[in-house]
Amino acid sequence: MAADWRDQRMTRRDVLKGMTASTIGGVLVAASSNLASPGARATAAPAKPFAGKTIRVMMAGGPYWDVVSKLAPAYEEKTGIKVIVEQVGFTVLQQRLELELSTGTGGHDVVQMVMILIGRTIKAGWAADLTPFIKRDQYNLADFVPGTLKPFTQGDGLYALPWIPDSMTVVYRKDLFERAGVTRFPETLDEMLAVAPKIHTKETAFWTCENNWHWIWPLFLQSYGGNYFSKPPDDLTPAFNTPEAVRSAQIMVEMLAKYSLPNAVNIDIAGTQAAFQQGKAAVLLGGLAVVSGAMDKTRSTVTDRIAFTRVPKGPAGFFPQLAMHGYMIPAGSKQKEVAWEVIKWLASREVEMATVEDLNQLAQCRYSVLRDPKTRQRAIWGGVDVTKILQESMFRAGAGYMAYRTVPPFRPIGARVNVAFGEMISGQKSVKDALEAVQRDAIDILAQAGYPVKK
């Protein structure tokens, strides 16, 4: 029989004895390590070169960061750096970035570089140039697909390491297409418009996409030969009222007004994803990170009937849109050295692979991750390698057609485009009138932002 529990209780004296013993032990261990040879110290020191440092990171929230949080303790164990990720909503993130970066408070040492703020952020001197770190550490950039680095490059400087390449992709319901006698997904936007009425029903809309129109429209606009500006990034003369712009907007608005969900005008990413997962739309067009939600068997009721494909092209060519987000160090950070270490880790193959394995996150920037058998095993869906669609977009975007999106005054102009499409889709204005108004306002916005152009 075990001894009475009272015998096992610790007395205050026992506690004091224990504390004394452990203190002496600790001192001895510390002393012995200090007494070790200088050579031993030199080899021991790099084990935790940044012990006690804390790096605060601010990023748009999502399950990605749950995976990173799982990896963070091991990283801290290895380097001594405690990484705290603050997740905020995407809209709030953009506003907080503006305020935090412009005031140079250094509240965060690593923040998300949002594609539409790249030009503004770099021009205002808010982002630290990573080139000195890259040269010093001989950091290997060759593993990143080229299109992923281009948006963050200005002159000789690189101002962020890439995070998620959101390449515009299509996922569609094979069964609904087959039922309508359509054997393949349309290759052009004109074909897509022709096919839409055959598939659209009251129960299942032909297509859905998020209401971030300044992101969706350029697929149509560039495919019909238009652009936001004459020759971005050098000539920012607005080109919203050109015949190409009007034609492309007419097609897109017609497709949204007639063949999309009743709430197409205000449906957000979560709404559009849910609508496709619940079988309320036959086509979901959006960034790969959004579209790949269709593979989620825990949420989607249609995973066995879907296929992925490229976005359609137009008379002027094939312009799959690519939104790049990255990790940047604010110029006001007081711990740039440590922040650089954290950026390297966040953009590492290790972290990217973990998100592939845990989240099926296929929108990745590194060749080594995209070509990894574990990624490929997840990426092949219905015989199509989804990562190939992504790589193709990244390669093509490397040619520079996404430059319109990284000019400094993009954000207010993009927001103005969103308003115009809201007006067009809900029938408040005709396409021509709405785009003429955008043209006028864009000239004003550019002047206000310090880029005067002729009216």
Add this chain to the structure above:
Amino acid sequence: MVSPAGEAPSRHLTPAVPFMPAAPVRRSGSDHSRSLRLALAPALAVLTGVTILPFIFLVAISLTRFDLARPETWTDFSRPLAGYLRVAHDGRFFHSLVVQGKLSVATVALQLGIGLLGALLLNVRSRFITLLRVSLLLPMVLPPIVGAIIWKVLFEPEISPLNWLLGLLHLPQPAWLAKPGLALVAIVIADVWQWFPFPLLSVLAALQMIPIELYDAAHVDGATSPRVFWHIMLPYIRPTLFVVALFRLIDSIKAFPLIYVLTEGGPGTATEPTNYYAYLQGFSFGFIGYSSSMAFIMVVLTVALSLAMLRSLGRTVDVE
């Protein structure tokens, strides 16, 4: 008259009742005003710090072309009226004033109407009614963002219980927030739901202050209910209605969470009031100078409207 202690009575000496504060000692005019200034100084200092200085700062910034991405513009007073001139040519600004006007008129009128009606119905003594009054407070005490999220769920066609109910009744199930007219109606509904308890409780309190004798007299004279309302109740509650209308009007101009969560000002700019437009210019686009110009104009308009209402209230009270 002689006091029990045999002293001459004095107006300024110890009061007859223990623990009663002493009557104020009359001092010379300058002493008095100095004391008043000293007493008011802390409050004025706080008021200056939290209200007047930020307001002066707002006015000063409104005279610059301050753009967050161009720090040098923060002291650029080279064209001090540029922001105001731009406002004068900004159709979206004037449209936002119209939206604001529609929202304010609709929400304040409905809140007052429903509040008044509710107060008349609840102006009885019953335990059930007491419970009902407490439960009616709920929408008002919820944080505005929570109220907005509740309505977001109710108005989203994919998940809306409201639309499900309409479907059961074989009625159309609209995409509330996708149609320009309906989106504005949706915001009005949500705002009225959240704030009608304020007029209701205020008017109810005013109704309960009416002397019962007046009702008795009216009853003896054979007055009908509408006449009782018109000649007895309404004169009593009119000042309350004015004050509540003023408060709600000012609050309606400040309404933000509902717009932000439900529509973000859309579709297009159909539900974009002036404060939301000023917020976009300042915090989404970084044009703080221009945003401040709009904010200053809003302040002037709101103060003018409030003064007009207060003057009207003063006339009403004088008449009564």
